[in-house]
Amino acid sequence: MKKIKVAVNGYGVIGKRVADAVVLQDDMELAGVCDVVSDWRIRVAEKKNYPVFAFNNDFKKQMTNSGVNAIGNLDDLIDTADIIIDCTPKKIASKNIEKYKKANIKFIVQGGEKHEITGHSFSAENNYATAIGLESTRVVSCNTTSIIRTLTALKKAGLLRKARGTLLRRATDPWESHLGGIMNTLVPEPEIPSHQGPDAQTVDNELDVITAAVKVPETLSHLHYWNVQLTRKASKEEVIAAFKESTRISMINYADGLSSNNTIKELMLAMGRPYGDMYEVALW
Ligand SMILES: NC(=O)c1ccc[n+]([C@@H]2O[C@H](COP(=O)([O-])OP(=O)(O)OC[C@H]3O[C@@H](n4cnc5c(N)ncnc54)[C@H](O)[C@@H]3O)[C@@H](O)[C@H]2O)c1
Structure with missing residues (x-):
């Protein structure tokens, strides 16, 4: 080959x-x-x-x-x-x-580049097939990827009407935290929607999504809170089953002692994941 x-x-x-x-x-x-x-x-x-x-x-x-x-x-x-x-x-x-x-x-x-550069923005679980044969694409940022994965899971189950999210964004990459990053403050982004919602729509323009974002003084990961309106009344089990269909979402249980992003990070390190990375979206 x-x-x-x-x-x-x-x-x-x-x-x-x-x-x-x-x-x-x-x-x-x-x-x-x-x-x-x-x-x-x-x-x-x-x-x-x-x-x-x-x-x-x-x-x-x-x-x-x-x-x-x-x-x-x-x-x-x-x-x-x-x-x-x-x-x-x-x-x-x-x-x-x-x-x-x-x-x-x-x-x-x-994701730091504009969608217009390639005219195609990529997130595997949502639009893999549309990238086949293209000369170029753009892989969306981690925040946008998380939005796409979670909302796509609900969409595929026919459950998603609209979603409104608040994003807590880490201050900087961990390896650069000696150079900068906020401390002892919270910095809301001045614009609503923040760019991540519209960015998710570059992958899937059917998504009815609006985001607001705030920078927080830590470097481990981002954390999102979502209010989602479903298309119909659905049980908790049905919603969880929809998320479980995704191979890139991992359901996290508080009862396992995983109550924060630092415990998740430690788990990834303990599992021997390179750089302590979590490839999936951790969903509580
Ligand atoms: N860091 C993240 O968590 C993250 C997440 C999702 C998407 N992104 C996106 O990924 C892209 C890269 O971000 P990053 O965080 O890896 O940046 P980074 O600064 O960690 O790495 C960029 C690398 O490019 C090198 N570089 C600079 N100028 C160069 C040049 N002219 N030619 C060749 N190499 C050059 C730098 O020395 C550095 O090693 C950006 O578009 C960013 O928005 C970053």
Whole structure:
């Protein structure tokens, strides 16, 4: 079987997870990872034997000077790959798009980029089939993914009329909490709807969803509260059964001692999940 050669541009929070996921697939091969840093962050990629590339020759020189074996630049990486997953920070990917299009390589961007960049926003349980054959797509953010998964489960069961959610958003990524992030305060987003509701509609424009969001002083995860109007009277068991149909939702029971996001995080670490990540939406 010919393996699809996948390139990852931006080896940060998302990129390193994408690269690790690619090497686990039988039908994919990691063509390489590309970044601009020369420190411990890219050394981890080297340690994992991932081919390392630099954004351009200046960054390649910096990597070489730091003892990192950079094989080439982004153009070289594109030349060796069938598809590129851009995991650079918000708004940087949009500048790479012309390069990808010119090279005639399929590409995927992340939730920090605008829907219009690809014209398709992706969440597997909702619209996998609509991505087949496309030249590009955008994987929506973690908050939007959670919204899509939970509301899609209710929609598939014919139960969803409309949903109104309040999102408690973590202040920053844990590894960057020495650099910033709010402390001892709560920061409501000034606009309602916050962007996540409309973003969910880029995946599924049938969803009647409105969100409000507040930034909270912790880094472990986000937490959502939802008020959902159903299409008809349904029992608790029926609603739970609808959520259980999703493989990407995990029902959490208070009685198991899982009463907070730090206990969930500890459970994921205890289970040996890489980075202590929870792949599913934890639903109490
Ligand atoms: N962090 C999250 O929890 C999260 C969740 C969902 C979606 N996203 C989205 O994923 C995308 C990436 O976010 P992240 O959190 O992984 O960012 P990050 O800052 O952790 O990682 C970005 C990486 O790209 C590198 N980079 C910067 N400029 C570059 C360039 N010109 N060429 C190559 N590499 C470059 C950085 O050095 C860094 O290693 C964003 O669109 C973000 O909105 C992030």
